[in-house]
Amino acid sequence: MARKSRRDSIIESAAELFAAKGFRATTVRDIAERAGILSGSLYAHIATKEDLYLEIVRRASHDFTQRLNPIVSSQSRPGDKLQWMIAAHLAVIEESRAWARVYLDDDSELSADTRREAQRLRRDYERLWDQVFSEGIEAGVFDVQDESVTRLFVLSALNGIIGWYRPDGRLSHEELAQTFFRLTLRVLGGNKGPDSQC
Amino acid sequence: MARKSRRDSIIESAAELFAAKGFRATTVRDIAERAGILSGSLYAHIATKEDLYLEIVRRASHDFTQRLNPIVSSQSRPGDKLQWMIAAHLAVIEESRAWARVYLDDDSELSADTRREAQRLRRDYERLWDQVFSEGIEAGVFDVQDESVTRLFVLSALNGIIGWYRPDGRLSHEELAQTFFRLTLRVLGGNKGPDSQC
DNA sequence: CCTACCGATCGGTAGG
DNA sequence: CCTACCGATCGGTAGG
Numbered sequence: 001m002a003r004k005s006r007r008d009s010i011i012e013s014a015a016e017l018f019a020a021k022g023f024r025a026t027t028v029r030d031i032a033e034r035a036g037i038l039s040g041s042l043y044a045h046i047a048t049k050e051d052l053y054l055e056i057v058r059r060a061s062h063d064f065t066q067r068l069n070p071i072v073s074s075q076s077r078p079g080d081k082l083q084w085m086i087a088a089h090l091a092v093i094e095e096s097r098a099w100a101r102v103y104l105d106d107d108s109e110l111s112a113d114t115r116r117e118a119q120r121l122r123r124d125y126e127r128l129w130d131q132v133f134s135e136g137i138e139a140g141v142f143d144v145q146d147e148s149v150t151r152l153f154v155l156s157a158l159n160g161i162i163g164w165y166r167p168d169g170r171l172s173h174e175e176l177a178q179t180f181f182r183l184t185l186r187v188l189g190g191n192k193g194p195d196s197q198c
Numbered sequence: 199m200a201r202k203s204r205r206d207s208i209i210e211s212a213a214e215l216f217a218a219k220g221f222r223a224t225t226v227r228d229i230a231e232r233a234g235i236l237s238g239s240l241y242a243h244i245a246t247k248e249d250l251y252l253e254i255v256r257r258a259s260h261d262f263t264q265r266l267n268p269i270v271s272s273q274s275r276p277g278d279k280l281q282w283m284i285a286a287h288l289a290v291i292e293e294s295r296a297w298a299r300v301y302l303d304d305d306s307e308l309s310a311d312t313r314r315e316a317q318r319l320r321r322d323y324e325r326l327w328d329q330v331f332s333e334g335i336e337a338g339v340f341d342v343q344d345e346s347v348t349r350l351f352v353l354s355a356l357n358g359i360i361g362w363y364r365p366d367g368r369l370s371h372e373e374l375a376q377t378f379f380r381l382t383l384r385v386l387g388g389n390k391g392p393d394s395q396c
Numbered sequence: 397c398c399t400a401c402c403g404a405t406c407g408g409t410a411g412g
Numbered sequence: 413c414c415t416a417c418c419g420a421t422c423g424g425t426a427g428g
Contacts, residue, residue, distance in 0.1 A: 027407080028407060028408080029405090029407095040417095109220040146369075160350065160355070187384050225421080226424080235398090238400085
């Protein structure tokens with residue numbers, strides 16, 4: 001099993017608090033307390049509170065991206081890729097809820113530099129979705145009129161999940177992924193299969 | 199023309215700052231400065247900073263709701279209602295960008311009471327959308343398998359607009375409303391008209 | 397609406 | 413990793 005350094009547990013504590021209360025409303029004293037040390041001791045492991053935020057966003061970004069990369073670069077059909085991507089997205093949210101929340105939320109309370117880096121990382125992740133959308137459109141399996149608005153529509157719905165998904169909800173994450181996939185396929189005009197009622 | 203009290207201009211200033219920097223990152227000194235007074239003088243017009251936030255959310259909620267109410271209670275077909283609702287939603291966002299942003303964003307940095315009231319107001323607004331969704335489903339013009347997930351999917355996409363919409367963008371808000379309507383109709387399985395390629 | 401100020405709390409540091 | 417503390421800033425108030 002993975003060794004968990006004190007630094008890791010500080011970052012973990014910060015992730016949970018940032019996710020629950022936001023960046024500004026979380027104090028370094030809150031973070032230290034949850035990690036079991038005093039606030040002054042925090043600075044033996046981190047440089048600033050903003051660095052802590054960036055570290056969380058970087059790790060979450062890595063998680064999401066690593067999960068999607070093999071799917072995107074596989075030889076599957078765009079529709080199948082999409083189905084697995086949605087399942088993967090939901091899996092990360094389920095496994096790393098707090099991290100995902102900090103990552104997916106565009107926090108306007110940070111310094112311009114920090115915010116920019118977080119936005120860049122989110123954009124990299126969104127590009128993976130874009131790629132598959134474009135692939136499907138070019139292959140003619142998705143029927144899209146305005147690619148850019150469609151993309152924003154789908155990604156908003158996708159990112160919105162973090163706001164309402166509860167692991168103990170009515171649907172398992174597999175069922176939710178399936179339903180979400182069906183809806184996304186409709187938006188993309190790709191439901192020409194047995195689901196279509198033509 | 200409408201008379202604008204000092205109180206109104208304080209609330210307006212707060213709305214713009216909350217929208218741009220978030221609640222915690224905005225100080226009462228920022229708000230006072232933008233309104234052209236000193237921070238101490240603020241409290242002749244407001245009780246607390248949180249009250250200011252609530253006032254903004256209440257006014258925005260009123261704006262959105264007033265715009266949708268006549269559409270929802272009209273005798274139009276569900277599909278037509280939906281089209282007008284989307285146009286109205288976009289119109290409020292265009293006309294009252296800052297207010298809309300404060301209203302639509304679930305800010306985790308507030309006290310539990312304040313947050314609860316804001317959530318209640320947002321839920322009231324979402325209920326108007328729910329109504330029309332249900333209407334269309336019952337009338338058989340929308341083809342929905344999981345009403346609750348479909349609802350969350352569409353509302354996430356809808357609320358996501360505030361995050362990326364720029365009034366000076368490629369599309370006018372009428373064009374955007376039209377495109378958005380088409381996509382929403384797809385999600386709801388209601389595009390059985392000439393748009394369908396069956 | 398201003399002057400003058402409050403107690404509390406903030407992120408972060410020095411020295412051990 | 414703790415003790416002890418810093419300068420800055422916060423939301424809000426008293427008295428005019």
